[in-house]
Amino acid sequence: MSMTSAVKAILDKYESDNPGVKANLARILMHGKLGGTGKLVILPVDQGFEHGPARSFAVNPPAYDPHYHYQLAIDAGLSAYAAPLGMIEAGADTFAGQVPMILKLNSSNSWATTKDQAVTGGVDDALRLGCSAIGFTIYPGSDHFFELVEEVRELRAEAESVGLATVIWSYPRGGELTSAGELALDVGAYAAHMAALIGAHIIKVKLPSDHIEQKEAKKAYEGTDWSKQSDRVAHVVKSCFNGRRIVIFSGGAAKGADQVYQDAHDIMAGGGNGSIIGRNTFQRPRDEALEMLGKIIAIYKGEA
């Protein structure tokens, strides 16, 4: 497929990055059924770390096999596949060159006693496994936020120097944030903006609610109607350097298909670049997952 103007326009916004980083962003943006549209859908499978294998895969047992996820991402024509070291290694040879990969470099788990994550891979791993990007989670609000930022700052610098892109999962959590606050619009926009400030090439946040968490921020949000999800998406996109950075959204826990499609419509309408969708696909039977991913892709192509 030839480079499209939509993708070229996105790449041009990464103006200080070297051609290697751009080529890897291009690999993701030109791959799969959304290749060339400037939209993307990524399959992330780090739930084994976060929630354990049974909660993640028992509902759809073939998903215990790492090859299942590679094949799902390939067959659904997704833009990229993101997972921790072990999951990537277990299929990197079989599927070499078949789908862009994002090596998730840190992970938490259900038993964590702090709002922190462990580094589980390196830039050298990403290179030897043929990945296009590294992934890293930060927890804005957490007592460990500064440590997480300093870790990703070093990894991002190393990745940049070898032409790999950096994807940052920015999840407000911990500290003085309330539970509702973790999904608040002001908090989500703030978290996305910090990821952009740290140098993320792709920013991954949750779809925000219309709650405003911070007292000091209320004034800035007053007088605008935030009830439409697409407007909230647009606000997050604007917060990422006025749309100069790719922003993708996750939907969180498994939910009804209609809500998943509505989310995609809202992300599309708000100018988001796409979805990162894990449990909602691999926890459904493969046929249903493929059908759902097909519909999401159709939405991002403006065909549904």
Place this chain on the structure above:
Amino acid sequence: MSMTSAVKAILDKYESDNPGVKANLARILMHGKLGGTGKLVILPVDQGFEHGPARSFAVNPPAYDPHYHYQLAIDAGLSAYAAPLGMIEAGADTFAGQVPMILKLNSSNSWATTKDQAVTGGVDDALRLGCSAIGFTIYPGSDHFFELVEEVRELRAEAESVGLATVIWSYPRGGELTSAGELALDVGAYAAHMAALIGAHIIKVKLPSDHIEQKEAKKAYEGTDWSKQSDRVAHVVKSCFNGRRIVIFSGGAAKGADQVYQDAHDIMAGGGNGSIIGRNTFQRPRDEALEMLGKIIAIYKGEA
């Protein structure tokens, strides 16, 4: 002995590893009386660190001598011998080339005030001593889990680069886990899965009980009868990349011989790759230990 299809099938699952790592896995899998079967029995002797010498060896005084354990592993035809630096060094020259060795790189002790371990060896030690693998313990659940993960991530990357395999002992402990929870099925499967995600080539866990610890996980386990130990073993194996990684089980404290044999039968029936068995052998008189190991090997050969 020629390479068997059983072993070749296992090696092929380590698809992203270099030939050096595979050759060392092959050394373990092709060695001893179980060589070629795809099953393995490993003798670990790190109890001196964990419990002190008297609690470990007084019941069978010849076991105070490091040579005793090398000789036991060799005479019993075991697959490998695992121990900390000092124990390995005390016999590595005498027994060079006679049994694959796993250098245990971290250890705790009875007086530890945290659920953590100290790093006591390095990859360079493993190479100069002629070991085939490094070993490392992680404590999922512990406040120190993230540190342990980051330590093993670096050691594993270094070991991989020089062709050594990595064995991870994954022992849930500490944090909010209850005592029963440390042996719970959901916890054990999760712990094994995390070891796989970190990149373990061989995963070592305890045989799990039928207790389900995590409230959030109960749903995933409901409706299945977990009373048979072999089913629980199968669940752990499935949690290790659907059987793409070697999983071996320990029996814990010394117990009756019949229970030891029953455990081996259950591991065999559940598709586990074998046993790692320390106190149950070296705390018995040598003749009894050899007899017991002979029976266990017979079980894994399908002859008992």
Place this chain on the structure above:
Amino acid sequence: MSMTSAVKAILDKYESDNPGVKANLARILMHGKLGGTGKLVILPVDQGFEHGPARSFAVNPPAYDPHYHYQLAIDAGLSAYAAPLGMIEAGADTFAGQVPMILKLNSSNSWATTKDQAVTGGVDDALRLGCSAIGFTIYPGSDHFFELVEEVRELRAEAESVGLATVIWSYPRGGELTSAGELALDVGAYAAHMAALIGAHIIKVKLPSDHIEQKEAKKAYEGTDWSKQSDRVAHVVKSCFNGRRIVIFSGGAAKGADQVYQDAHDIMAGGGNGSIIGRNTFQRPRDEALEMLGKIIAIYKGEA
């Protein structure tokens, strides 16, 4: 495009390489109009170094512009574009992600007083520019051959460790080789074999004549009719680990289109993997070059 069995079969032969190297080989083998066929056509533009700008580009002045060559490779649907540092840098941002690139790391020139080359780039350059492979020329027979080998040995090891493939141009030259000997069948096969032994992932040699240069080798070639070019190609392919390595052929100086097509037919018939064709394309007007490359591609697709 999905991975094809033809390409998968080739990748499987690189059994000791990490998934990164395989992914980069896959990028080349799956790109362009020959993507998926196992055949490839590469555009090399290092003639500016070797012969100077006027001899290289005056006949087709748009070719003075580095962008011209990127665009030619892209529009013709070639598999990859190979050039020295300056040429790659002059278009790497504009064309990021549009065609696999091979960074040629050494070069000679018309005034060289020894049969040697200068190193003009590094593996770090290849990474930051988004290249899939490094390229390096060796001169078997030259007094400087051992130095060239030691240079490429280090660069290849570094490239391998970061997942980049290595392409070796193996051009017999200098020492006691006669002029006819540089193109001799025995010499070309030997040169290709040495590139394979050094660890080349893609081997680039000239189409050999039916001359046998080495007295000691005559016996091995006697009794076989080497008059057909396709048989000579097949012998070179056999000399590259019995076809376990990708071998591509250059046609040398600009020549008649019919001879260029016949060469491609012979490479195809002899089991070669394709052509690396520079002067014969960029020294023709763009329309003619595109038509010629289209026909060559058709030949490799078995359609002409």
Place this chain on the structure above:
Amino acid sequence: MSMTSAVKAILDKYESDNPGVKANLARILMHGKLGGTGKLVILPVDQGFEHGPARSFAVNPPAYDPHYHYQLAIDAGLSAYAAPLGMIEAGADTFAGQVPMILKLNSSNSWATTKDQAVTGGVDDALRLGCSAIGFTIYPGSDHFFELVEEVRELRAEAESVGLATVIWSYPRGGELTSAGELALDVGAYAAHMAALIGAHIIKVKLPSDHIEQKEAKKAYEGTDWSKQSDRVAHVVKSCFNGRRIVIFSGGAAKGADQVYQDAHDIMAGGGNGSIIGRNTFQRPRDEALEMLGKIIAIYKGEA
């Protein structure tokens, strides 16, 4: 002064360079009386190394003082000042921030027994002294050309990584080149092209004669009238990636003022980016030098 479109157009051609390199190129291109025009005049003072102090400075004794040259470059409104380590150090504090500096990193001298140069400074020196670029001389044709290329390849890579630009003096010399050949059009264009291939940001060559040195190149030059110096300049510019790289010309030995002006007119007419002019200025009394530089600048501004 605001960035001009003329300079922006030049910077955009350095598409793979990081913003640091571009900012340093911009500093030179936006400085002095030609700032913003896309033209530049540089004062180089390395003749002390090349010819010794008396031959260089006795005719205008104030020029023995390094401050003299800084002040001349500043007062004349030149674009940059280039000199070896000692000369730069002797005024870098006094004139800090007053004129862009190019640290010349290698030098030869009158007694050299080989066509080679000694490295006399490093990228670290350039940084600590506040320079905008490094300078390096290569001798295409020399027996030491490959060594010089490998030296500048490493220095250029280091300079690039810290955001410094690289200026290459490309002077054909030695080997089989005749004396006339050193100034031949084909040779000069080739030398300039190789500097571009090595990654020079600014290429410095001598104004070429209409002699064609290489037998093999004659065909490429036949049928064109090369008698006009401006056409020869245009050919060299075309040989530098079709004008994608800044090319400046030196006039060589001191000569009549009229010839100096004619040279500037020809460089201007041929699309060259300017002059690097040393002996023709600092070997004249300061007033005359300032007047001459004023006229040259007027020519490049299109005002003379």
Place this chain on the structure above:
Amino acid sequence: MSMTSAVKAILDKYESDNPGVKANLARILMHGKLGGTGKLVILPVDQGFEHGPARSFAVNPPAYDPHYHYQLAIDAGLSAYAAPLGMIEAGADTFAGQVPMILKLNSSNSWATTKDQAVTGGVDDALRLGCSAIGFTIYPGSDHFFELVEEVRELRAEAESVGLATVIWSYPRGGELTSAGELALDVGAYAAHMAALIGAHIIKVKLPSDHIEQKEAKKAYEGTDWSKQSDRVAHVVKSCFNGRRIVIFSGGAAKGADQVYQDAHDIMAGGGNGSIIGRNTFQRPRDEALEMLGKIIAIYKGEA
């Protein structure tokens, strides 16, 4: 197989080597049909480098395939397989763990204009490929001998530190040695002794003739009858630290089977440790080669 006293006695002589080196020597000495006897037969396939592919393999075309040699070494029950980087890589994954490998780290070729070799691999390669030893050729007598010695000194030190054994091919060649002198008894013994002094764990020399080359050495050899090959072997063995180092012999060019067997008998009788035999096996049809290797092994087992 349990460690034998024959092998243990050999290992004990390597008294300053670490257990890693001994374990790797043990792997070779305990492997294959001669495992445990203290004798060894190694298959070396570096003739592709030394003589080119056609001279090496055309007589037995299946030998063009690197897998052929691995399989031959395995099926014949040899002690180890030695080859350069590319040959080892082309089968290291398929045959991982099936035969001890020696990575040959330098090589020459038919066109070499000096008595030297190029380094083509490193200790890191040997580790990641799972080799037990590195191999290196020195040319005592050559103008390049000191360089070769200094290269192997560094590689041997690095190999030692990571537990790999070092095999040195010691081939007198060049300088003032006559052609007959290269095979002379005094020269061969001297060459073997220097390999021992450099730190070789296994020394590989040619079977010496009864010629005495060095005038100064004649007195030392006078009065002894050197007509029996087994006595000459014994002298070489004695020259390698009185038998404290493993010494193996090559037979050189392909020759009659009877002579090959006689050589083995003489090596056995003289106390040599075995044969390294390449062309005499892989240049015969596989069945004949297996038969020949079977007989050689029988000779070393004292059964023929």
